Amino acid sequence: MEAVAAFERDAELMLRVREGDDTSFALLLERHRGPVVHFLYRMVLNQAISEELAQEVFLRVYRSRASYEPTAKFTTWLFRIATHLALNWIRDGRKEKGNESLNDDFVEGMERQVADRQPTVEQELLYEVKLQEVRQAIEELPAKQRAAVLMHKYEELEYSQIARALSCSESAVKSLLFRAYQTLRERLAHMA
Amino acid sequence: MKTTREKKMTCPTKTNNAEILMDYCAGTLNPARVDEFVQHIQTCDGCRRAVEAQREVWGALDGWTPPQVSADFDARLYSRIAREQAAPLWKRWWLGVVNPAGPHPFWKPAVGLAAACAVLAVGFLVRTPNPVDAPKQIRAENVDIEQVERTLADLDMLTPSRL
Numbered sequence: 001m002e003a004v005a006a007f008e009r010d011a012e013l014m015l016r017v018r019e020g021d022d023t024s025f026a027l028l029l030e031r032h033r034g035p036v037v038h039f040l041y042r043m044v045l046n047q048a049i050s051e052e053l054a055q056e057v058f059l060r061v062y063r064s065r066a067s068y069e070p071t072a073k074f075t076t077w078l079f080r081i082a083t084h085l086a087l088n089w090i091r092d093g094r095k096e097k098g099n100e101s102l103n104d105d106f107v108e109g110m111e112r113q114v115a116d117r118q119p120t121v122e123q124e125l126l127y128e129v130k131l132q133e134v135r136q137a138i139e140e141l142p143a144k145q146r147a148a149v150l151m152h153k154y155e156e157l158e159y160s161q162i163a164r165a166l167s168c169s170e171s172a173v174k175s176l177l178f179r180a181y182q183t184l185r186e187r188l189a190h191m192a
Numbered sequence: 193m194k195t196t197r198e199k200k201m202t203c204p205t206k207t208n209n210a211e212i213l214m215d216y217c218a219g220t221l222n223p224a225r226v227d228e229f230v231q232h233i234q235t236c237d238g239c240r241r242a243v244e245a246q247r248e249v250w251g252a253l254d255g256w257t258p259p260q261v262s263a264d265f266d267a268r269l270y271s272r273i274a275r276e277q278a279a280p281l282w283k284r285w286w287l288g289v290v291n292p293a294g295p296h297p298f299w300k301p302a303v304g305l306a307a308a309c310a311v312l313a314v315g316f317l318v319r320t321p322n323p324v325d326a327p328k329q330i331r332a333e334n335v336d337i338e339q340v341e342r343t344l345a346d347l348d349m350l351t352p353s354r355l
Contacts, residue, residue: 041258178210185245188252
């Protein structure tokens with residue numbers, strides 16, 4: 001019921017944006033900014049790039065407000081754009097942009113989280129190692145599998161939504177997820 | 193002895209129906225099937241191990257918290273929107289065409305089709321033989337019989353006589 005209400009609310013807000021109501025766009029941005037940036041961060045593993053891509057997502061939503069029709073869930077549309085941008089970035093820019101900055105960003109982000117909780121040095125190191133393993137396991141997945149896992153695990157999207165975001169069938173999504181989780185089970189099982 | 197209810201559940205790991213396993217661990221499995229699956233994993237070692245491993249993965253992934261979104265994210269976005277709104281109409285239209293809000297813009301198939309047509313056209317022009325350069329066919333009606341006979345006689349003269 002909650003999901004249906006959220007869907008209707010998003011669609012309603014977007015229809016208002018179509019009519020020129022920028023306050024509704026601000027509300028949509030407030031609701032979906034976090035999930036979109038976090039999804040993109042986990043896809044590209046770089047905060048600056050994930051925010052840049054997320055801005056492009058919302059810019060495209062705003063740009064196409066005039067032609068918006070509530071035929072699918074707003075989140076499906078949003079993650080379809082985000083996935084497309086992330087997959088393109090991974091395909092086109094990964095080698096040129098390098099991994100050095102990603103690691104810097106990773107340590108920086110982690111330090112901030114650790115500082116809030118005031119852990120011991122030992123806890124900090126353990127946390128760092130575990131996080132690094134998770135990050136690496138996700139990074140090593142093929143891009144489509146990674147996107148499917150992130151949408152399934154963190155964004156709790158339905159199979160049909162993931163299928164639309166990835167432009168494939170539901171059965172293909174289930175297969176992608178099964179293979180991805182199988183790989184992750186092998187790589188992360190020891191972390192329990 | 194298995195109950196009738198237990199018999200209904202075919203092993204998901206053996207029947208390529210891992211969706212049940214994933215949904216169960218994600219807490220999204222249909223409540224009507226949860227009991228059925230719980231009973232199944234009590235008797236199926238393969239599924240029980242898969243559930244345990246999946247839960248471990250789930251727990252490991254839970255520990256990955258992304259950094260906070262920058263405080264100036266909205267300001268930067270609105271600034272980009274304002275810049276775009278100030279641009280001429282043709283430029284805004286063009287941005288919408290080249291950066292669509294979907295992975296498959298309407299013009300992409302047209303680009304492919306146009307490229308294919310161009311290749312075919314070039315190939316046709318290159319491969320079509322020029323009618324001027326085409327070898328002339330010897331037409332039977334233009335052959336002079338007498339000339340052929342003379343030529344054969346000349347050849348006969350040039351051939352050394354057989355002993």
